[in-house]
Amino acid sequence: MKVVKFGGSSLASGIQLMKVLDVVKNDDMRKIIVVSAPGKRFSDDTKVTDLLIDCAAKALLLEDTTEIFNKIISRYRDIVLDTGMDDSVISEISGNLTAILKSDKSNPDQFMDKMKASGEDNNAKLVAAFFNHQGITATYVNPKDAGLFVTEDHAGARVLPESYDNLFALRDYSGLVIFPGFFGYTKSGEISTFSRSGSDITGAIVANGVQAELYENFTDVDAVFVVNPAIVKKPQQVAELTYREMRELSYAGFSVFHDEALIPAFRAGIPVHIKNTNNPESTGTRVIRERDTSNGPVVGIASDDGFCSIYISKYLMNREIGFGRQVLEILERAGLNYEHMPSGIDDLTIILRENQLDATLEAKLIHELTHKLNADFVSIERSLSLIMIVGEAMRQNIGTTFRASRALSSANVNIEMINQGSSEVSIMFGVKKDDEHKAVQALYHEFFQEIEV
Amino acid sequence: MKVVKFGGSSLASGIQLMKVLDVVKNDDMRKIIVVSAPGKRFSDDTKVTDLLIDCAAKALLLEDTTEIFNKIISRYRDIVLDTGMDDSVISEISGNLTAILKSDKSNPDQFMDKMKASGEDNNAKLVAAFFNHQGITATYVNPKDAGLFVTEDHAGARVLPESYDNLFALRDYSGLVIFPGFFGYTKSGEISTFSRSGSDITGAIVANGVQAELYENFTDVDAVFVVNPAIVKKPQQVAELTYREMRELSYAGFSVFHDEALIPAFRAGIPVHIKNTNNPESTGTRVIRERDTSNGPVVGIASDDGFCSIYISKYLMNREIGFGRQVLEILERAGLNYEHMPSGIDDLTIILRENQLDATLEAKLIHELTHKLNADFVSIERSLSLIMIVGEAMRQNIGTTFRASRALSSANVNIEMINQGSSEVSIMFGVKKDDEHKAVQALYHEFFQEIEV
Structure with a gap:
């Protein structure tokens, strides 16, 4: 069984969803799909998560949220229209977001986290509907129902150890499981999010919980580069590196993979494979426990x-x-x-x-x-x-x-x-x-x- | 006015004392002489301070101290005999050490410090007698009378700031002042010593207190070497270095000059000149505030x-x-x-x-x-x-x-x-x-x- 996480740009449009479909169909070991919120379609685009943060801030300041609310819903609607699905999932998403906007705001951090998490949560519902529409059985699973429990540190939550045992039951679903990234629930039932780009963390936790043989992380670059391409033009790609190396690099400015996402994979000894949704033939970068270091001291x-x-x-x-x-x-x-x-x-x-x-x-x-x-x-x-x-x-x-x-x-x-x-x-x-x-x-x-x- | 400190090997024998006499006579700015306890005469010799520590340990264990006591006194007696002085200073030293040995031992650290400090204290009396015997007016001054007050940290005392003002009065003595290194008195009147080799510290404190123009530190090497001569044969000598450089080097293994002795000199802007009693013509090493660094980055x-x-x-x-x-x-x-x-x-x-x-x-x-x-x-x-x-x-x-x-x-x-x-x-x-x-x-x-x- 493989856990596959798709990043925001891989889910930003109908065209991207079709690529995701191809990737998933291509290997029937890919059973659990962890999704981000829709990301950028072009470089000046705004991520849904950023729209949600904006919307939540306006709501907390009691400003009018109609325009930004419509912008968010239209992002989901565009995807639905592009893929020929019917409108029912949009009604569900719209109803959900309306309810969150009306909910208690006495704890601003809690409210903000609920708003942010809705990006992934609603996208998971959309992606599940998409797969079913394409004739592939897929079930949206909410992290609360799956038992993904976290600490109360809003925007910096940490997984509670019992979650791993709970998540093992995800293996029992027939068909695909579509699981929203980025957040879990506190023991008192509130949503709490990981730090930004935390869907990578969810993927790793789920991979650990179900004891996957591989955690595939699909993003929009062919591989991890040995150095930031914004500083050095066309740098070499890294074929393999260890968890520790990846963690040090992620921490110090490498944004391909979240630095906190490695340890759940590392602890279970699950290799992480970073691949490109837009170029799935590329070999990508494998993060593993030990590697051949004969090609030089620095990775x-x-x-x-x-x-x-x-x-x-x-x-x-x-x-x-x-x-x-x-x-x-x-x-x-x-x-x-x-x-x-x-x-x-x-x-x-x-x-x-x-x-x-x-x-x-x-x-x-x-x-x-x-x-x-x-x-x-x-x-x-x-x-x-x-x-x-x-x-x-x-x-x-x-x-x-x-x-x-x-x-x-x-x-x-x-x-x-x-x-x-x-x-x-x-x-x-x-x-x-x-x-x-x-x-x-x-x-x-x-x-x-x-x-x- | 110059403050001159002589190390243990410069005061280990009558021959050495004659060299000290020459050094002092050679420059009438040399007014205040800070002395260590008699050190080694040859490489297998034992320093008086080590004999005193041994003696104190025996006394604390209620063992017989006669033999070691006699060994200590004979070190002073040898010097007295070599220089043709009469025996009166030996009686004084012997009486002093006997009294200390009989004194209260309920606080072992305090007792140990009293014993250790007697090495410098009694040697200062001997050196004062020696100068007077040679026709040069010299007065032994006890740190308590001079107002050198320190903290109660036995074997790690630190000077109390008021000491500097008190010590200024040492300028008023006519003739030489002979001052024992290594210790001061707590506010409750007990002896407390600096860390080992702390006579360097006393010299620097006194130099600061009397606002000397130079603090000369006479030892048994021609200069500070750029590296430990036990590791590199015949290394280069350092002509000049800054207080900070000297402090870093002293701390990390350079034993020529005590690392804590620099700051009192540094704060008063008094240059420290490290010289060799056995070769006073050698230019030595000067420790100063700023130096010419054109000869390379590393000193x-x-x-x-x-x-x-x-x-x-x-x-x-x-x-x-x-x-x-x-x-x-x-x-x-x-x-x-x-x-x-x-x-x-x-x-x-x-x-x-x-x-x-x-x-x-x-x-x-x-x-x-x-x-x-x-x-x-x-x-x-x-x-x-x-x-x-x-x-x-x-x-x-x-x-x-x-x-x-x-x-x-x-x-x-x-x-x-x-x-x-x-x-x-x-x-x-x-x-x-x-x-x-x-x-x-x-x-x-x-x-x-x-x-x-």
Whole structure:
């Protein structure tokens, strides 16, 4: 049995649905279909999820939602018309969305999640109707009925372990199961969504629950590239990589596959196959437990901007047991999540996403760190990018740091910081944002183009 | 006015005292002399401080101390005989040590500190007598009378800020002031010592207090070397380096000058001049605020073994606000001081000195980290060395990391971890202890021998 997840662009129009039909018909092991909400049909298009967020925001502000409501419904209607189905599923979707819009708004996060989740939920109903219309038995299954339970962290829900056992029963359906991605239910029966692009997570959880032999993730690119194609033109594709490599890359800016979606697959040892709905013949990228690493130490290079560093220096800091803990406590009380904390003898640097820090919080933080910790000097530097080079084989490969720093040096990029722990699946370099593209290009050239020369 | 500190080997014998006399006579700006306890006369000799620790331990265990007591007194007596002084100072020293041995032992740390401090204290009395015997007016001054107040952390005392004002009065003495290093008094009048080799600290505090124009530190080497001579034969000498560079190097294994001794000099802007009592003509090493950095990015390479790493991995660690803080809290409660904490996405590594961890604590710690933090995997790796390359100019110098990692790579050394924060006065490499010498030699070759080739 295979669990197949289709992304938003694979479900954006009637033409796309016909491609999905071909994919599913082509392999009768494909039994459980996890769907996103309809995505973009063209680059300037708006995703249904974004329309729903807009609509929910207007509803919370008690503004008129008629126009945006109609826009959402017309997205579903276009698909129905394109595929020659009758209108009944549109009435159902429209009724459902109307009811949600009228529902209790006393908890805005809860309301927002209900609105967002309706994108996937209603699309699953539509896709199920589509398959049946095409003569293929398919059943829409709601996550509550399937027992997909999650925590109450709205827009950041985490699966509760009992869900896996519950989901095993999905195997018993005859015909296809069409399952909406992106959300589950709390134990008190409320909808709670995963973080954005969380349909990947649903797919992985379902694959784990039913003990699938493969989790296929259909998107709109032929494969995972070794580097962001917006930075390096026509980069190499990755044929195979491990779960850990994929997770590090996804986290640091690779948007093909959600970084939280890997662990349910990993824990059950289910390979993830990333494929292209628009080009299903392409071999895609397989994410597996172990891979042949003979083709070089680095499997991919990821980068992300929007980081800042907080620098704290205090004489004899290293002798104060508890200093680092106090720093982290101050950050925690301010609700800040940090990424890395490289340290010298009398100083430490904290790297965090800069969108967490507005000017007020920044001033407050500098004041608090200076006075509560009696620090000698505190400063904040903005506009940093983190670059991660990732590869399981770096552990056995002595020269990787050397090659990476040579490449950065030749490209005239100053390394602001380096972080390499003992796991050594990745090495992180901090650089100024202005240097990010230059740095990534240099690293790509070093690790992926030398072979050709 | 210059403050001059003489180390233990400069005061180990009558011959050495005659050299000290020459040094002091040679420059009449040398007014305040800070002294260590008598050190080694030859490589297998025992320092008086070690004899005192031995004696104190025996006394605490109620064992017989006669033999070791006599050994200590004979060290002072040898010096007195060699220099032709009369015996009166020996009676004074002997009476003082007898009284301390008989004193209250209910607080063993306090008793140990009293015993240890007597080494410097009695030697200061001896040196004062020696100068007077040589016709030079010299007054022994006790730190309590001079107002050198410190915290109660025995063997790790820190100066209280009011001391600086009090010490200013040392300027008023006519003739030389002979001041014992290594200890001060708590506000309740008890002796408390600095950490080992803390006479350097006393010298710096006194230099700051009297607003000296120079702090001269006389030891038994011609200069600070760019690398440990036990690892690289006949390494280059450092003519000048900044306080920050010296502090990083001292901390990471350079034993020429105590790492905590720099800040009192730094805060008052007093240059520190490290010189050789046995070769006072040698130019020595000057520690100053700013230096000419045109001779290369790296000023020195230090290394130290005896570290271990604790590796903790947990899926989605980066999403748990407070995870790092909880890890550090567990370490803190166990009384452990950590050095560095490089981190990945789902893992972090903590580097600490391994002598803090015995097998029992190690097992307890693994258990606690695993269960309290619900970690997926916790492991401890021992026998690591940290290597630090230090230099103010690294900030302006793009290729330093590249050159260092190239050197390590060529020497076939695997980099276990790297830590480079945004201060960039140093880059730390973690390597296996077995690779330490090979690694340091390779780095020395890279940064200090290329010029010659």
